Amino acid sequence: MITLIYLIVAFSIAIALFINKNKIINYSLLGLFLMIQWGFTIYACLHFHATELDYFTFDALGILLLITLSVISIPAAIHGFLYIQNQHGPPRSRSIFFAAIVGLITAIGAGYLSNHIAVTWIFTELTTLFASALIYHHRNKLALEGTWKYVFICAISITFIFIGILFLSLSLMHAGSSDLSFQNLLANSDKLNPYWLRLAFLFIFTGFTAKLGLVPMYTAGIDAKDTAPGPAAALLSSVLMNLGFVGIFRFYSVVANTSLHHWASLVIGIAAFLSVFVAAVYMIKVKNIKRMFAYSGIEHMGLVMLGLAAGGVGYYAAVLHIVLHALVKSSLFFQYNQIFKVFKTKNIYQIGNYFKYNTTGALVILLGFISATAMPPSGLFVSEFLIFRSLFEANQIIVLILILLLLTMIIYAFGKNIFKILFLPAVGFNEDSVPRICPWESLTQYILLAGAVYLGLNPPVEFVNLINESIMHLPI
Amino acid sequence: MIAVLLITFLITLFYMAIANRMLTYVKVLALQGVLLFFVVFIQLSEINVVNLILILLETIIFKSIAVPLFLAYILKRNRITRETEPFLPNFVSLIITTVIVVATILLANSIQEPHLDKIFFVVALSTLFTGLYFIASRRKIITHVMGYLVIENGVFVLSLAVGNEMPMLVNLGIMLDIFASVLILGIFLNKIGDVFKDIDVNQLSNLKDY
Numbered sequence: 001m002i003t004l005i006y007l008i009v010a011f012s013i014a015i016a017l018f019i020n021k022n023k024i025i026n027y028s029l030l031g032l033f034l035m036i037q038w039g040f041t042i043y044a045c046l047h048f049h050a051t052e053l054d055y056f057t058f059d060a061l062g063i064l065l066l067i068t069l070s071v072i073s074i075p076a077a078i079h080g081f082l083y084i085q086n087q088h089g090p091p092r093s094r095s096i097f098f099a100a101i102v103g104l105i106t107a108i109g110a111g112y113l114s115n116h117i118a119v120t121w122i123f124t125e126l127t128t129l130f131a132s133a134l135i136y137h138h139r140n141k142l143a144l145e146g147t148w149k150y151v152f153i154c155a156i157s158i159t160f161i162f163i164g165i166l167f168l169s170l171s172l173m174h175a176g177s178s179d180l181s182f183q184n185l186l187a188n189s190d191k192l193n194p195y196w197l198r199l200a201f202l203f204i205f206t207g208f209t210a211k212l213g214l215v216p217m218y219t220a221g222i223d224a225k226d227t228a229p230g231p232a233a234a235l236l237s238s239v240l241m242n243l244g245f246v247g248i249f250r251f252y253s254v255v256a257n258t259s260l261h262h263w264a265s266l267v268i269g270i271a272a273f274l275s276v277f278v279a280a281v282y283m284i285k286v287k288n289i290k291r292m293f294a295y296s297g298i299e300h301m302g303l304v305m306l307g308l309a310a311g312g313v314g315y316y317a318a319v320l321h322i323v324l325h326a327l328v329k330s331s332l333f334f335q336y337n338q339i340f341k342v343f344k345t346k347n348i349y350q351i352g353n354y355f356k357y358n359t360t361g362a363l364v365i366l367l368g369f370i371s372a373t374a375m376p377p378s379g380l381f382v383s384e385f386l387i388f389r390s391l392f393e394a395n396q397i398i399v400l401i402l403i404l405l406l407l408t409m410i411i412y413a414f415g416k417n418i419f420k421i422l423f424l425p426a427v428g429f430n431e432d433s434v435p436r437i438c439p440w441e442s443l444t445q446y447i448l449l450a451g452a453v454y455l456g457l458n459p460p461v462e463f464v465n466l467i468n469e470s471i472m473h474l475p476i
Numbered sequence: 477m478i479a480v481l482l483i484t485f486l487i488t489l490f491y492m493a494i495a496n497r498m499l500t501y502v503k504v505l506a507l508q509g510v511l512l513f514f515v516v517f518i519q520l521s522e523i524n525v526v527n528l529i530l531i532l533l534e535t536i537i538f539k540s541i542a543v544p545l546f547l548a549y550i551l552k553r554n555r556i557t558r559e560t561e562p563f564l565p566n567f568v569s570l571i572i573t574t575v576i577v578v579a580t581i582l583l584a585n586s587i588q589e590p591h592l593d594k595i596f597f598v599v600a601l602s603t604l605f606t607g608l609y610f611i612a613s614r615r616k617i618i619t620h621v622m623g624y625l626v627i628e629n630g631v632f633v634l635s636l637a638v639g640n641e642m643p644m645l646v647n648l649g650i651m652l653d654i655f656a657s658v659l660i661l662g663i664f665l666n667k668i669g670d671v672f673k674d675i676d677v678n679q680l681s682n683l684k685d686y
Contacts, residue, residue, distance in 0.1 A: 118648055125655055132659065145680050148617070148663055155624060155656040159631055162652050163604070166634050169642050173591045178642050195587060223683045288684070 003052040003113075006040045010106040017099035021091040026098055030077055033102050037109070041070040044113070055181075057115040061319070061470035064463075065112045065246065068323050069239045071451070072330050073105050075444035079231040079334045082441060086341065097137055097229070104130035104235060111243045116181045117168070117204075120247050121161050124211060127240060128154040134232035135224050146227030153220035157210035161247075164203030171196035182250050186473055189257040201255050201264055205248055205271070212244030213237075213294075213301050215274040225294040225333075230340070233290060234333035237297045238326035245304065245322050252308065253473045261475065269309035273399060275302030280406040283413040287348045289339065292417055293332050296372055299410055300325045300380075306403065307387035314390030315471040320456070321383035327452040328380060331445040332368040335361060338437050343426065348417050352426030360439040362422050367449050369418045373411045379456015478518050482599045482633070485511045486577065489606045492626070493569040497558045498551055501622045502544045508629050509540025512636075519636050523643040534650045535632075543625065543657060550618060550664050561615040572609055577602045596637035603630025617680070621660055628653050 013033045017026060044058045044066055051057045080101055084094050104127055111123035128151065136147040169180060175191035177184060185192070210217035221241075225233040248268075255264045279299035286292045304321050307314035336346075338361040343351045355362040371378040391400040455463060485508060492504050513535040520528055550556070562569060580601040584594045607627035611620050635649040 118644070122648075122651070125652070129655075129659060132663075142682055144663075145682055148680065149683075151659055151663060152620065152624070155660055156627070158656065159624075159627055159652065162649065163631055163634065165648075166631075166638060166645060169638050169645060170589070170591055173638075173641065196589075226683055 001052065002040070002043050003056045003110075006036065007106065007110060009036055010102065014099045014103040014106070017095050017102060019095070021095050023091070023094070026095055027081065030081070030098050030102070033105075034074060034077055037070050037073055037105065040109075041066055051115065055116045055119045056110070056113045057183075058113060059115070059470070060466045061246065061249065062113040064319070064323065064466045064470060065239075065242050066109055068242065068326050069105065069109055069112070072235070072239055072326060072448075075330070075334055075448065076101060076105070076231050076235055078444060079234070079337065079441075080229075083229055083231055083337055086337075093137065093139070096133055097232075100130045100133035101232065101235070104134065104232075104240070108235075108239050108243050112246055115183060117165060117185075117247075117251065118180055120250070121158065121165065124161070124208075124243060124247060125158050127211070127243060128158065131224065131228075131232075131236060131240065134236070135228045137229050137232065138227070143227045146223040150220045150224040153217060154210050157207040157217050159207075160203045161207030164200045164205075164207060167196045167200035167203060171200055182254065185254040186257060189254055192254075192258055194258065194260055197255065197258060198260060198263070201251070201260070202267070204251055205267065208244045208247040209271065210244070211240060212248060212305075213241050213275075213298050214244075214305060215271050215278055215302075218275065218278070218298050222291055222294045222298075225297075226288065226290050230290075230333055230337035233294075233336070234330040237294060237333055238330040241297065241301060242322055242326055245301075248305075249308070249318075256474050265309040265311065268305050269399070272302045272305035272309060273403070275299070275305070276403055276406050276410075280409045280413075283410050286413075286417075289346045289348055289351065289417070289421070290333075290336060292348075292414070293329065293336070296410070296414060297325070297329055299407075300329070300372075303384060303387055303403075306399075307383075307390055310387070310390040310394040310396060311474075312390045312393050312476065313386050314394075315474050316467055317383045317386035317390060319467045319470055320459075321380065321387065324379045324383055324452045324456055327448045327455075328368060328371040328378075331364065331448040332372065334448075335364045335368065335442065335445050338441065339365075339421070341437060342434055343429065348420055350426050350429065351421050352424045352429065354422050357431075357434050358437045360442045361437060364442050364445045364449070365418060366422060368445070369414065371449055371452055373414055377453055377457060379452040379454070382456040478515060479595055481511050481515050481518075482595050485515075485629075485633070486599055486602065489577075489603060489626070490570065490573055492610070493573040493606070494566040496560060496566070498556060498560060498616075498618070499548065499558070501560065501619070502547045502551070505547070505622060505625055505629075506540045506544040508626075509535055509538075509544075512539060512629065512632060515633070515636060520639050520643070520646070522640045523646075527643055527647070531646060531650060534653065538654060538657075539629070543661070546661060547618070547622070550661075554618075554664075556616065556618060560619060563613050563615060569609075569613065573602075573606050576605045576609065580605070591638070591641075593637055596633055600630045600634035600637070603627070603633065606630075618664070621664070624660065625657065628656065 013029050017029050044063055048058055084097060107123045107126040111120050114120045132147050132151045135150055136143050171193040174193040175188040177188055210220055213221040225237050228236055275298050279295045282295045286295060304318045307318035338358060342357050371380055374380040374384040388400060488504050488508055495501060513532060516531050516535055580598050584598045604627055607623045607630060610623035632649050635646045639646040
């Protein structure tokens with residue numbers, strides 16, 4: 001019942017934001033939404049394992065990612081506020097921006113919690129709508145191009161997911177059932193027809209890769225994160241990617257319990273390896289700071305999926321990695337707006353000596369870089385180490401060596417660009433017009449990065465239990 | 477009767493592969509909507525009446541009237557030239573479409589499935605792949621949209637094949653249809669035509685890594 005109220009209230013707030021152009025009402029509605037979001041999260045934690053409205057279950061994976069979402073939604077709102085304040089756009093663009101942020105967060109949260117593949121699909125569709133409104137925020141030619149590519153590729157990928165669901169229903173008919181909830185699929189997993197299940201897996205996996213940011217559908221996400229405003233790109237590159245992960249992970253749990261387990265792992269493994277490869281190739285060439293962060297996201301998703309494909313301790317590492325990556329990558333994107341404020345460009349050639357102009361912000365970039373490349377003491381170091389261990393235990397030594405080589409290239413390229421930003425002087429940069437940036441604007445990024453370190457190095461018992469419970473349906 | 481309708485549907489794909497003018501595409505899309513209307517009418521005899529009426533209305537009003545009218549309006553307003561401008565000659569397109577159809581027939585013959593009418597499977601898959609081919613081989617953005625609409629029609633046919641057992645899936649398909657079409661076409665309403673004068677995919681290459 002509470003879920004229904006939450007959905008209705010959240011979407012009405014989005015509509016109210018969309019209609020209303022008054023500044024004070026806009027901001028108070030945004031604050032109200034954050035309170036409702038947190039209230040709902042706490043309610044979901046208190047009613048662990050409960051099912052509401054038939055289609056929403058507060059299970060371990062859902063709760064874990066919902067908490068991550070609610071944590072990230074606060075800095076998203078703060079930085080969205082700062083961004084809009086700084087931009088002096090028309091009231092109309094402000095109200096659309098906040099309405100889309102609220103709608104996006106709600107749709108992602110509902111997608112995490114849904115226990116039925118069709119409901120997950122519906123909310124994935126909805127995220128495309130809100131994300132495209134965010135990407136089109138600047139209303140110029142580049143934004144239009146990014147939006148068009150994103151909408152078109154996402155439309156094709158949600159069609160693919162739908163075809164996959166149709167094949168899945170054919171597969172399920174052999175089990176004499178027509179209930180497409182994940183629970184029922186798991187219960188009937190030994191009776192599913194393998195032929196249709198294979199087709200279903202291919203289509204559903206390909207479809208969700210558009211949201212997850214994996215080969216073959218990763219391209220749309222890159223352009224989207226490039227053109228969307230910083231705070232929106234932070235949401236797109238962290239919590240929205242997690243939604244794609246949820247879709248694939250829940251369905252993979254079903255497939256892993258059938259005779260197709262090894263085949264499905266192979267498919268995921270190939271896509272994951274290619275993603276890391278593509279990320280490495282583009283990272284070396286990229287000169288656009290936002291796209292660089294986006295490609296780093298592709299690399300991390302590739303690693304997550306490799307952990308999933310390798311199995312064993314890799315399952316645990318995959319879920320841990322996806323949570324930590326969301327915290328780290330969103331903080332880098334939140335920080336991007338300060339860089340833009342100083343240098344007025346996102347081209348790395350024209351950015352430099354950042355430590356001189358904004359010390360607190362530069363520290364965030366440095367720490368974010370250390371976290372994103374998984375150097376100790378970053379929490380991602382733990383999860384990546386576990387993923388490598390799972391590959392080692394699965395006797396995939398050659399894959400492991402190749403991945404390590406590619407990661408070395410990525411760290412080199414990432415590091416080269418980051419150190420250029422931080423220490424080398426920029427070409428033809430006029431120092432006189434550098435605005436002073438309030439150090440407090442970086443506070444949330446420090447908290448997110450510290451949270452990633454804490455969760456990685458010293459995970460609380462509840463956190464470990466949630467991860468272990470979310471992977472309990474997977475065979476060892 | 478269903479077989480006749482579905483084979484006519486398949487023939488429209490061949491016609492589309494060799495069509496030279498944009499308006500022909502629009503007309504073919506409208507015709508496909510009408511064909512689907514009759515297929516739904518005959519095929520979904522077991523589901524409840526209200527749902528059936530909803531599906532019929534979607535096919536006739538949305539697929540065969542609203543979307544084609546809107547496409548024609550876009551063509552006129554943005555002064556898009558009449559030529560479809562394929563990358564490949566029409567003859568090659570025809571051959572590729574034929575290869576796709578033959579391949580799906582061979583694929584369909586290789587499976588044993590009591591729950592699925594094979595002809596639905598063949599028509600749906602070949603429509604899907606032909607639509608993807610249209611997207612890949614045409615130059616204008618608006619033809620990409622039409623290719624996407626063709627794909628959607630194919631998916632709709634596939635959902636009809638399981639429609640009697642699971643009417644929910646047909647409804648979801650309709651939702652996808654309306655949602656995705658409105659989203660994609662909505663961008664056109666939002667003046668993609670004003671910004672990109674000759675709407676051509678080669679102009680969509682400004683987002684770069686450097």
